[in-house]
Amino acid sequence: MSLSVLLVEDDRELRATLREALTVEGYTVLAAASLADARALWAHAAEHDGIDLVLLDLGLPDGDGEELLAVLRLKRSTPIIVISARHSDDPKIRLLDAGADDYLIKPFSLGELLARMRVALRHRGTMLQPAVTRYEHDGLVVDLAAHRVSLAGTDLHLTPTEFKLLARLVRSAGQVVTHRQLLADVWGAEFTDHTHYLRLYMGQLRAKLEAEPADPRRLLTEPGVGYRLAEAAA
Ligand code: CA
Numbered sequence: 391m392s393l394s395v396l397l398v399e400d401d402r403e404l405r406a407t408l409r410e411a412l413t414v415e416g417y418t419v420l421a422a423a424s425l426a427d428a429r430a431l432w433a434h435a436a437e438h439d440g441i442d443l444v445l446l447d448l449g450l451p452d453g454d455g456e457e458l459l460a461v462l463r464l465k466r467s468t469p470i471i472v473i474s475a476r477h478s479d480d481p482k483i484r485l486l487d488a489g490a491d492d493y494l495i496k497p498f499s500l501g502e503l504l505a506r507m508r509v510a511l512r513h514r515g516t517m518l519q520p521a522v523t524r525y526e527h528d529g530l531v532v533d534l535a536a537h538r539v540s541l542a543g544t545d546l547h548l549t550p551t552e553f554k555l556l557a558r559l560v561r562s563a564g565q566v567v568t569h570r571q572l573l574a575d576v577w578g579a580e581f582t583d584h585t586h587y588l589r590l591y592m593g594q595l596r597a598k599l600e601a602e603p604a605d606p607r608r609l610l611t612e613p614g615v616g617y618r619l620a621e622a623a624a
Contacts, residue, residue: 393442393511394418394435398428398458399473400450404496408445411500425453432462441468443511445503446490448474448481456485463489469510473498482615486568493566509564509621525560525622530599530608532560546598551576555591556599556619559609564621566612592617 395417399405402423409419420435422428428446435441444462448455455472462470472485472493482493491510494503525532529542534557539546548556554576559567573582581587596603610618 392416392418394420394439395507396428396431396435396441396444397421398425398445398450398455399447400424401447408503415504423451425450425455425458428458429461432458436466440466443507444468444470445507446470446472448472448485456481456488459485459488459490467514469507469514471503471506471510473503483568483570486566486615487570491565505564505621513562513565522561522563525563525619527563527608527620527622532556534560541599548595548598551591552595552598555588556595559617559619563619566616566618568616570616572616588617 393416395412397405397408397412397419399408399421400423405421405423409421412419420431420441422431432441446455446458455474459470459472462468469491470489472482472490473496474481474493475496485493491513492506494506523534525534531538531540533539537553539548539553539556555572558572558575569585569588570582572588573584577584577587592609593603596606596609599608600606608620610620612618
């Protein structure tokens with residue numbers, strides 16, 4: 391059975407391009423050009439097989455995609471990827487904190503979109519299964535259950551906070567995690583404004599995990615938004 395994608399995009403050309411490309415990839419695409427269309431398709435699909443993933447543009451003729459995010463999040467855990475031309479970081483952060491799984495800034499490549507979709511779908515799928523406890527990527531192995539981290543076969547010593555921070559990123563590997571989410575989950579809800587903690591500990595982690603800490607390949611910065619641990623090897 392193919393996975394169904396609700397594509398909410400008012401740009402006719404982009405909508406057609408994405409619909410065609412995703413169909414070729416085997417997805418069933420339901421396309422909406424407005425918030426009203428999207429709401430109707432969502433409600434209709436909910437009575438049938440439901441939607442497996444939503445691609446959501448923000449600037450729509452009858453309102454902001456953000457309004458739809460709130461509606462979708464009320465009911466289901468369907469992954470939502472925001473596709474937007476906006477450059478300011480604020481809406482991105484707000485949307486991620488409000489429950490969007492990821493975002494892509496236009497223009498983006500099809501390869502990047504498909505990769506983000508796979509990660510988002512896998513994460514939703516794994517929510518029903520035991521939590522992610524092991525991460526392996528390019529010589530780095532993180533075993534959360536055994537509390538062990540090794541690089542190229544050599545055990546690494548991490549401080550408790552470094553380990554908690556890495557563990558949080560492992561649980562969302564391949565996905566962006568906002569500064570706010572990281573601070574709340576690692577330090578606690580009262581520390582969400584202390585972004586300097588993050589910079590400090592991310593620097594320490596990079597010094598231990600990256601071949602070139604100034605040019606990180608594992609612990610990636612999403613400027614103004616948060617961090618993303620490189621996707622684990624399949
Ligand atoms: Ca638009």
